[in-house]
Amino acid sequence: MAQTQTLSKNQKIILDIIEKANEPLKAYSILFSVQKKGIKAPLQVYRALEKLIKLGKIHKVESRNAFIACKSSNCEISKATAFSICETCEKVTEISDQKLSKYLKNFHDKTGMIYKKYNLEFYGLCTTCKRN
Amino acid sequence: MAQTQTLSKNQKIILDIIEKANEPLKAYSILFSVQKKGIKAPLQVYRALEKLIKLGKIHKVESRNAFIACKSSNCEISKATAFSICETCEKVTEISDQKLSKYLKNFHDKTGMIYKKYNLEFYGLCTTCKRN
DNA sequence: TAACAAACGTTACATTATAACACTATGATA
DNA sequence: TATCATAGTGTTATAATGTAACGTTTGTTA
Numbered sequence: 001m002a003q004t005q006t007l008s009k010n011q012k013i014i015l016d017i018i019e020k021a022n023e024p025l026k027a028y029s030i031l032f033s034v035q036k037k038g039i040k041a042p043l044q045v046y047r048a049l050e051k052l053i054k055l056g057k058i059h060k061v062e063s064r065n066a067f068i069a070c071k072s073s074n075c076e077i078s079k080a081t082a083f084s085i086c087e088t089c090e091k092v093t094e095i096s097d098q099k100l101s102k103y104l105k106n107f108h109d110k111t112g113m114i115y116k117k118y119n120l121e122f123y124g125l126c127t128t129c130k131r132n
Numbered sequence: 133m134a135q136t137q138t139l140s141k142n143q144k145i146i147l148d149i150i151e152k153a154n155e156p157l158k159a160y161s162i163l164f165s166v167q168k169k170g171i172k173a174p175l176q177v178y179r180a181l182e183k184l185i186k187l188g189k190i191h192k193v194e195s196r197n198a199f200i201a202c203k204s205s206n207c208e209i210s211k212a213t214a215f216s217i218c219e220t221c222e223k224v225t226e227i228s229d230q231k232l233s234k235y236l237k238n239f240h241d242k243t244g245m246i247y248k249k250y251n252l253e254f255y256g257l258c259t260t261c262k263r264n
Numbered sequence: 265t266a267a268c269a270a271a272c273g274t275t276a277c278a279t280t281a282t283a284a285c286a287c288t289a290t291g292a293t294a
Numbered sequence: 295t296a297t298c299a300t301a302g303t304g305t306t307a308t309a310a311t312g313t314a315a316c317g318t319t320t321g322t323t324a
Contacts, residue, residue, distance in 0.1 A: 008271055008320095028310065041274065046312065051271090062194040063251065065280095065311065084245050095241050103235060107254075109227050113216050115256040119195065122239075124247040140289095140302055159280065173305065178281065183302090197280065197311095 007052075013037055014048040015069070018058050024066030024092050053078060061085070061092055063121055072096050079117040080105060086126035095122070139184075145169055146180040147201070150190050156198030156224050185210060193217070193224055195253055204228050211249040212237060218258035227254070 007015060013034055018025055031045045039045065049067055052058045056078035058067050063085070070078065071094045082095040082104075104118055139147060145166055150157055163177045171177065181199055184190045188210035190199050195217070202210065203226045214227040214236075236250055 010272075026310085027312080039273095042312070043314095044273070047271075062253070084241055084243070084247070086245070087248070093241075093243065093245075097239075097241065100239060104252075107229075107232060109216055109225075109229065109254075111216070111225065112259050113218070113225075113254075113256055114262060115216070115254045116219070117255040118253065119255075120236075120252045121194070121250065122241075122245075122247045123249040123251075124245055127244050130246060142303075171304095174281070175283095176304070179302080 008048075010039060010044055011048045011051055013039065014045060015052055015057055018052075018067055019069040021069075023090070024061050024064060024068040026066050030067070059083075059094070061121070062119060063123075064090070064092070066092075068092055068094065070094070081118070082120040082122075084122045084124065084126075086129055087123050088125060088129040091126050091128075095120075140180075142171060142176055143180045143183055145171065146177060147184055147189055150184075150199055151201040153201075155222075156193050156196055156200040158198050162199070191215075191226070193253070194251060195255075196222070196224070198224075200224055200226065202226070213250070214252040214254075216254045216256065216258075218261055219255050220257060220261040223258050223260075227252075 014030060017030055017033060027042065027045050027049065030049075031039065031042055034045070049058065049060075053060060053067075056070055058069050059078055059081045060067055061083055068083075080101050082097070082100060084093045084095055085091070100120075104120065105115075107115070146162060149162055149165060159174065159177050159181065162181075163171065163174055166177070181190070181192075185192060185199075188202055190201050191210055191213050192199055193215055200215075212233050214229070214232060216225045216227055217223070232252075236252065239247070
């Protein structure tokens with residue numbers, strides 16, 4: 001049985017903030033909001049982020065340099081991520097689509113390269129911004 | 133007939149360097165190598181990069197903060213990009229796979245969001261590194 | 265309890281990217 | 295040909311993002 005990984009103090013604090021946010025957070029905005037809890041330096045934030053990513057608790061939205069909580073409950077380790085990003089309001093949503101992820105996991109290029117992970121980001125207009 | 137966009141002096145210099153490199157280049161390494169040609173400031177580089185991206189001449193590899201020349205000759209405007217990235221040697225290759233791009237262009241999520249662009253990055257082991 | 269790994273705290277620094285301002289070149293058009 | 299709009303240039307300064315290096319502390323396990 002897979003042991004539920006216990007998080008350290010800093011990791012808990014930072015995961016908590018990211019989970020409560022309904023938008024991706026930037027590292028330095030996280031830093032700012034945890035300074036009252038004794039986390040003073042960027043490295044403390046980045047180290048926790050790195051661990052949380054490895055555990056699949058959060059993902060990095062590469063094109064935005066921002067961090068978002070993982071929504072798919074059983075995402076123990078993060079190897080396959082897909083997001084939709086509204087270019088107007090910057091809303092980011094994790095896409096969980098079985099067909100899409102199956103398609104991408106099975107994708108192989110012509111060179112024979114072994115794929116271990118992927119990250120897909122769609123950019124466009126969300127339904128709210130579409131109307132305006 | 134689509135007029136071939138004429139590039140400005142700085143844009144030509146920077147595109148030239150990126151095209152001749154067989155790897156993605158970082159903005160500041162570009163800056164360093166064009167300083168003898170009179171381009172002294174980061175902004176001069178970033179402005180040219182921005183324009184070249186808009187024209188589809190180059191792409192940004194988001195997870196690496198690096199820039200690579202577009203290989204698909206008819207890529208006038210860059211809306212759909214896919215790369216494979218070797219996590220060992222950092223070799224980056226643009227993937228041009230008709231089926232993949234067709235699949236992704238036609239992909240729609242449940243929310244009804246309009247997708248204008250996407251960027252897909254696969255991470256893994258290239259054939260060379262696989263052997264070692 | 266010794267040994268090890270993981271996490272912590274801190275200072276300093278490296279890297280990546282943009283703001284703001286003034287100026288120049290170019291082509292369209294009235 | 296004046297003048298207008300647009301794109302590009304050059305410069306200084308600074309913002310934002312991310313790491314190196316060091317030593318200490320904490321927790322696990324043999």
